[in-house]
Amino acid sequence: MSDIQVPSDPADPLTRTSVLVVLEGELVRCGVFNLLRNVPSVAQVWSCSGPVAARELLMEHRPDIVVCHGSSELAPALIQQAEAFDARVLLLLEDLRLEAIDEAVMLSSHGFLMQCDLTSASLHEAVTRLARGEMPLPAGLARSLMVRVRGTTGSHSSRKISLTPREQQVLSLLAQGLSNKQIARRLTISEHGVKRHVTNLLAKLNSPNRTLAVALALQEGLV
Template sequence: MTPTFPEGTETGQINVAILIGSELLHRGLETVLRQLPMVNLMVNDDTCDVLITTDPLSRTRDKDVKTILLLDEAQVAAPAFTLSSAFDGYLIQEEITANHLRDAIHRVVAGELAIPDRLARVLLTRASGPPSAAEAPQHRPPVSLTARERVTLSLLADGLSNRQIARRLSISEHGAKRLVASVLLKLDSPNRTAAVVTAIKARLIEYA
């Protein structure tokens, strides 16, 4: 798949730092990042725009720093895995390419959630299945969405960006951002994919 980038993020230098324990993975990631002309590789993660890490418990000191978590296959396959509001994007270690890195960096800088298609499908497929024993006793209060918010939720499930939602609804991009934020708030979700997962579990939308 050829990545598409949010408007306004195709050019310009982005300071990227790496916080990874594995020296082999660290060096491999450095090699790939050096292929990206818009990346300025930083040694100090305190002054970066984007931090790439394998530590699911890591926290950036600056709230303006966007954080991308690298997952391995075991984490992706774990039934208990969920998205966290602590991270702005995710990548699967075994599938990393220069294009995937470039796309993820651009998206988190633009304020969007970066998530591999395969991981999104895994989460959505789990959400569309029968609830587990642990989930069964939990009952969310009914969610009331306006007609426009329901359409927005459906477009989120289709993977559309704020700009694409704005065009589809014939509204401004700022208006689309407000609609998306309202949907995420009502579904008590930290990001788009989590909102879609929650909506599927609540039977607000279906996932085939």
């Protein structure tokens, strides 16, 4: 599919994010593309069907966000390309059964959206949260992620996880999807302090990223 662009409106302060849609299926690709045209926070959108065209568009336009399908065999290559151009990855999932999705793909993605929940409103929320540095995470996905990781590692910790009162506060706000800056403002502490608490939480929860830390916290009833 050829390069398709929706120009930004310089008079609209909301149009600030650019998105590249890379989906093999024409029906879903066109659907996502058209929905993004109605998202007020999206300035420009392009679409293509594979990594070759995606690389060209990434090089030429350097979009902020790349949308791709989680179960696609092309996902690892697309995510690697996106990372090379500092683009955030929004992964589309068909359902909560994650067996067909590579673990590295899950851990390298910056946000998730269920394909069945695709609307202009859900895309607007996901794009806005990604632009703020947050991670869109559909309801129910955190538990599925935790089951996936535990099934892969074979580890089911029965140890008691002890958190300080401040770590508990930070964890609760992480579970709400707040960024480090937002947590710092909410708790009236420095952003550096929040980063230190998040690092401690990841270590205590034995999680490689915030998403899985929240998933484990939900599983263990910590939030």
